[in-house]
Amino acid sequence: MNSLFPTYLRWNIEPEHAKGSWLTSTEGKEYLDFTSGIGVTNLGHCNDQVTEAIQTQLGKFWHTSNMFLIGVQQKAADLLAEAAGLDCVFFSNSGAEANEAAIKLARKATTRNKIVTFHNSFHGRTFATMAATGQDKIKTGYGPMLPTFEYVSFNDSAELLKAVDEDTAAVMLEIVQGEGGIHVAQQEFLNTITEACRAKGALIIVDEVQTGIGRTGKPFAYQHFDFKPDIITSAKGLGNGLPIGAMIGKKELAEYFGPGSHGSTFGGNPLCASAAVAVLQTIMQPGFMEEAAKKGEYLQNALKKVMEDTKMVKDLRTFGLMAGIELNVEAQQALLDLQEQGLLVLTAGPNVLRLLPPLTVEYAEIDTAVEKISKILSESLTVS
Ligand SMILES: Cc1ncc(COP(=O)(O)O)c(C=O)c1O
Structure with missing residues (x-):
């Protein structure tokens, strides 16, 4: 028997190390981490x-x-x-x-x-x-x-x-x-x-x-x-x-x-x-918050484009670097498909994919994440 109370439905990923927006598993797989430990590592892993x-x-x-x-x-x-x-x-x-x-x-x-x-x-x-x-x-x-x-x-x-x-x-x-x-x-x-x-x-x-x-x-x-x-x-x-x-x-x-x-x-x-x-x-350094806000807008605009290309998205709600993508299907399968693609995201309720990237995320990393989301929404999932 596992000696932990089963209070968490755990993912099959064991972190080995993590730096910035990236987490590497003990199997050597690299993940772009848009969970930030549920909004915790806002300055990136091991800042x-x-x-x-x-x-x-x-x-x-x-x-x-x-x-x-x-x-x-x-x-x-x-x-x-x-x-x-x-x-x-x-x-x-x-x-x-x-x-x-x-x-x-x-x-x-x-x-x-x-x-x-x-x-x-x-x-x-x-x-x-x-x-x-x-x-x-x-x-x-x-x-x-x-x-x-x-x-x-x-x-x-x-x-x-x-x-x-x-x-x-x-x-x-x-x-x-x-x-x-x-x-x-x-x-x-x-x-x-x-x-x-x-x-x-x-x-x-x-x-x-x-x-x-x-x-x-x-x-x-x-x-x-x-x-x-x-x-x-x-x-x-x-x-x-x-x-x-x-x-x-x-x-x-x-x-x-x-x-x-x-x-x-x-x-x-x-x-x-x-x-x-x-x-x-x-x-509180000058410019830091403004840059985080800009990245939030960039993420929002990139996700809006994804919405145009798919019928899977019911609603998109964002505020800064918090994003909720409400799907027409359960979000759990999308989360697992994204893990396969090397992107870590969260859910919020049964139908919402939640993104909480670090505030230090790079624009190119936002592009990579949005590409992966677009790919799974257009290829893997079917409306139930
Ligand atoms: C808005 C809000 N309040 C309180 C909590 C509880 O925080 P903790 O898990 O650190 O007790 C959370 C955790 O997700 C939260 O999102």
Whole structure:
């Protein structure tokens, strides 16, 4: 018997090494990696600056505890707060834990319990974040959920206005629903959230776990819009592969997260924090975000051409370097066919192929990936 719980349907690929946009298996097959470890290795595999930062920290100290003043952690917090346009950072180890912190803080600061979230959302696998998630398949078999979440349809202002009331602690949303199939929030809908939350005294939490750290062509996706969250969460790309998450909030919220109110042994671990510093310094370099945005547009235009040539594509939804290709058939076969062709992609729901290339992807690599997608959509798949 395999000594791992079978929680993942694993691919038949064992990585041997990986660099930049490329991953080589133990069988010596080379794959162009448009998964980035599910939106994590945003600066490419084994990025040189991040490697150097981790190696430097490795030779100093690895872990103390959060009782100490940890310079590298403070630096990561300063850079992150500045990139996010907010003030205070709590470090966690994952996206779900960052969202847990946000949920706890919102409830404590408002002394209210209800959190409004959205159908098709994804916020994590812990008890609170699973309850926050608007997808039944994530919750099946786990008994009663935390009862304080209410779910409304994404981009539906009328439903949202009905749900937000004087008992609402926060509205929590993804700007682009990633796991839910790449659905982008509309400005008008964000305006309604702002109005409703300001009128009823509720906080706005934006889950930027998948959309953050440059993925959409800005440090955080909400920055494309006229929209001001009170709290955002980050993880995935923050450590480029080292496990670190963060909740970033307004300074007015700091008093509710005083000593003893929340914590994490590993949160803000110096090795992970050193990776985050290198990541943030890299993405905030002049021109870096603009280049990532340009590559996103290039990918979008190339994929649009594929749509013209095939009847297999029902819809194309992109935002920066996040792309969802909704097929007329199940996406799983296309994913496996692309693996055969040496391209790694993800799915999001049953029919959507999801592409999350690194922000450092080269234009020629985008061309190669799109050629492979075009090939399998025109040759291998048949409409069922
Ligand atoms: C939007 C969003 N929030 C939260 C999470 C959970 O993050 P983690 O798996 O690091 O707990 C994910 C993971 O896919 C995500 O996409």
